[in-house]
Amino acid sequence: MDSLIPNIFITKKEDQYSLIKYLLICIETYLTTKYLNWPFAFIWQLLFLFISCILYKKTYNLKKINKIENIILLIVAIIGTINIVISSHIYVTQRYDGTLKNNYIIPFYLIDYISAIFITSGLYRLISQIYKIIKSRTLSNKSSHIKGYNFEFDKKxxxxxxxxxxxxxxxxxxxxxxxxxxxxxxxxxxxxxxxxxxxxxxxxxxxxxxxxxxxxxxxxxxxxxxxxxxxxxxxxxxxxxxxxxxxxxxxxxxxxxxxxxxxxxxxxxxxxxxxxxxxxxxxxxxxxxxxxxxxxxxxxxxxxxxxxxxxxxxxxxxxxxxxxxxxxxxxxxxxxxxxxxxxxxxxxxxxxxxxxxxxxxxxxxxxxxxxxxxxxxxxxxxxxxxxxxxxxxxxEKIESVGILMNQMARVAAYNRKMSASDRAYMNAILPIKQYKTKYYPCCIDMLKWDSQFNAKIIEKDFFKHWLSMFIKNPRTYFEAWVLQTYGFWTLNANDIMVSITNIHTGQPRNIHPEYVQxxxxxxxxxxxxxxxxxxxxxxxxxxxxxxxxxxxxxxxxxxxxxxxxxxxxxxxxxxxxxxxxxxxxxxxxxxxxxxxxxxxxxxxxxxxxxxxxxxxxxxxxxxx
Structure with a gap:
């Protein structure tokens, strides 16, 4: 058993550079699993650490990938890091009808930006090493006329x-x-x-x-x-x-x-x-x-x-x-x-x-x-x-512009920058002072179903005012988009990772007799x-x-x-x-x-x- 450990972590070419790399892998693994915040974090840390070290050994002598491949994979790693770090700062307690007090993004601090550098490094190392293995085992084929498996609807x-x-x-x-x-x-x-x-x-x-x-x-x-x-x-x-x-x-x-x-x-x-x-x-x-x-x-x-x-x-x-x-x-x-x-x-x-x-x-x-x-x-x-x-x-037009409407509503709710024309437009849709209590960051339904919401207004000049408000409030728009969509792209948001309500969310009448009446x-x-x-x-x-x-x-x-x-x-x-x-x-x-x-x-x-x-x-x- 003891002989296995040196085979994983030590080679004849081992030097100070390699030791530093292994230490870096440990730091990257720790921070990545910390921000992922998955259940049984310690097990995930050990698993990621083991995989990272194995991949490092497996790809040590493989041919290096070129500059363009490196850039593309680095971009992917950065996207992954942004996903993980932002998701770890999303706080949602009432997905459907929660207001600004219930659903928001926790502020970012210096430690988050430092951690992001290490997480990016770790993700880049992981995905690039996997790619090296795949590339080394994939045959080049200049001939494009090669047929694969063809499914036949025979009797059998x-x-x-x-x-x-x-x-x-x-x-x-x-x-x-x-x-x-x-x-x-x-x-x-x-x-x-x-x-x-x-x-x-x-x-x-x-x-x-x-x-x-x-x-x-x-x-x-x-x-x-x-x-x-x-x-x-x-x-x-x-x-x-x-x-x-x-x-x-x-x-x-x-x-x-x-x-x-x-x-x-x-x-x-x-x-x-x-x-x-x-x-x-x-x-x-x-x-x-x-x-x-x-x-x-x-x-x-x-x-x-x-x-x-x-x-x-x-x-x-x-x-x-x-x-x-x-x-x-x-x-x-x-x-x-x-x-x-x-x-x-x-x-x-x-x-x-x-x-x-x-x-x-x-x-x-x-x-x-x-x-x-x-x-x-x-x-x-x-x-x-x-x-x-x-x-x-x-x-209903509001169905196709729901996220855009919520972005505008967030600007109004926080009283961010708006021209007089934009403010008048938002006021015509819903009294401007009510956005603070009637803007729901994670769902458009409650806003569009409000008795005072005038959906007819968005039939005209909607995109003109949306763009005008976007130019003045790009960060607010991005925050609104994050809270409205994160469930479909997050890797680690707590409420999504443990969610078991799918059928229940639709309030089936089978178990909700109050609606049957x-x-x-x-x-x-x-x-x-x-x-x-x-x-x-x-x-x-x-x-x-x-x-x-x-x-x-x-x-x-x-x-x-x-x-x-x-x-x-x-x-x-x-x-x-x-x-x-x-x-x-x-x-x-x-x-x-x-x-x-x-x-x-x-x-x-x-x-x-x-x-x-x-x-x-x-x-x-x-x-x-």
Whole structure:
């Protein structure tokens, strides 16, 4: 045992410089784990220290990376440090309805800036050493016409997908029976009101989602149901079928693409079928589960396009599936359109890149793919534009500018610099003196729902006043953005790391009878298995991996792959990552609340894919 220690920390070339480096690693590790403030800090310190020393030894004799690679990785390390240090200073006690007194950023001191230098050094060392190993094991490949794994829908594969979809459905069934007819939320109530013509149609919650609920209720009432209970159950059953098929497709695809061992495959099936966090989405009457499942399906489609070098464009099945997934994504959540626009923009970049490199074989498939996505976007705009307008179906502008509105509200709440025109504009939206008590740093909902909030004002000259106030108050704007979005990018904010409220945050009527009395229609909530003790086993909420940590993995992987493409001529592609990055960009720009796991569900469910890609990168002499 004693002989192992010298092998890790001491070599024949050991000198004072190396000892200083090991001491520096210890300081960096201590400060990084201190600011991360994760549970069991001492264990994390030992783990990070061990990994850092091992990586230092492993990469000691590896070829150095070039200047540009160093600069890019240093920038990534700086971003990581900013994330960690700022997050450690966020203090939030009431996420949804907390005011300035409850939610704020703790001031920074000199020790924070000194610590940031050491943390940056440690992060840079860690990510650059990992990159050195990956780069040393990745084959250069100047030939761009190399095909990867091509997924085929043969009879055996289809049977396998259906079989495991049935397994997932059965594993989720107890949740439906215990919380029958499914979790009904405020969003659900709003859409049912529209579907039953109690309220006029609007596109605040996408019309596709509203009509889906409405037709489920109408079908069951046509068959004799006297209330909305059976209609809600039908919605959940259809959603369970769709989700189980997509998740099964995803897991089977992972197994085939990465040649997973059977045990790994069955573990994935077990996780997707038995974890409360995933299972409860199958009976949650939100738009997010179907939206996320469609994006998972579309992610697989994009991988198949890359793996086949565009040959999938000649497959009618592939085009139909891609179109269906894209359309569902657009019509089930309002940010779906912007994600598809982002994908289209990336296709244009790929066209430019391949034209410069004279990769003629991929140009036609990329052009056809761009035409497909542009057609989908234009068709969706035809529906949500002229057709919606004809039937007076409108959305709310405040939904798309929520973060921007909160930035302006923070300026008014703190009485920061404003021109007379800006002050008059803010006063027209809400009496200027009320912002101090009605500005909620972590959520826009309470402000926009205030009885004195005049949403009509923001229809005109909003961006003009937003920019005017930004120029005078950039720091205040940044603070407002941090408090409104940090849940989706933080690696260490205390309230996010321990958060277990996902379903509960939506106040499901199943467990909030006080809200049931306010409904203008009947839904009978019951436990069909009758034993309430089962609710402890099949609970409503459980902890999930924070979205910020999941996205950190994606972001770092994307940087590694980008560098391999540039400096090793790797045939890997960032294209399938566009959906994940597109989703996160929409959350960074227009999230209505600082954190709600359901908004970032896609990133969480794709974690297995990210892990297998990372493992694949570390495999020695593997063709990409």
């Amino acid at each position: 594969t289809v049977k396998s997908i259906i079989y495991y979809a049935v397994v997932l459905f059965i594993m989720w069934l107890p949740f439906l029976l215990i919380y029958y007819p499914g979790f009904v939320f405020g969003d659900t109530i709003s859409s049912i009101n529209q579907g039953l013509h109690i309220a006029p149609f609007d596109n605040h919650h996408p019309l596709f989602y509203t009509l889906f609920i409405a037709y489920c209720i109408r079908i069951t009432q046509f068959l004799g149901a006297k209330d909305c209970t059976l209609g809600c159950a039908l919605y959940c059953i259809i959603q369970m079928i769709f989700l189980s098929l997509i998740y099964s497709y995803y897991i089977v695809w992972l197994k085939n693409k990465f040649n997973l061992h059977k045990i790994t495959f069955y573990i994935l099936i077990f996780i997707f079928g038995s974890t409360t966090y995933i299972a409860n989405y199958s009976i949650a009457m939100w738009k997010d589960p179907i939206f996320t499942a469609a994006l998972i399906g579309l992610t697989i489609q994009l991988y198949q396009f890359i793996d086949s070098q565009g040959e999938t464009m000649s497959s009618k099945k592939w085009i139909v599936l891609t179109t269906i997934f894209a359309m569902i994504s657009i019509f089930s959540r309002n940010n779906g359109l912007y994600i598809m626009i982002f994908v289209s923009f990336w296709i244009i970049l790929l066209l430019i890149k391949n034209k410069i490199q004279k990769n003629s074989h991929i140009m036609k498939p990329l052009r056809n793919l761009l035409i497909l996505f542009v057609t989908i976007i234009l068709f969706s705009q035809l529906i949500t534009g002229p057709i919606y307008k004809k039937y007076d179906i409108k959305g 306010l409904m203008k229609f009947k839904i009978k909530f019951k436990n069909l298995l009758k034993h309430d003790s089962l609710r402890k086993l099949f609970s409503i909420d459980e902890w999930s991996i924070p979205v910020g940590i999941c996205y950190a993995i994606v972001f770092l992987l994307s940087i590694y792959i980008l560098l391999l493409i540039i400096f090793k001529s790797s045939t890997m592609s960032l294209f399938p990552f566009t959906l994940t990055h597109g989703l996160m960009i929409t959350l960074f720009i227009a999230s209505p609340i600082n954190y709600w796991p359901r908004y970032g569900l896609l990133i969480q469910l794709l974690v297995p894919l990210y892990i297998f890609i990372f493992i694949d990168l570390l495999k020695t002499n593997r063709h990409q």
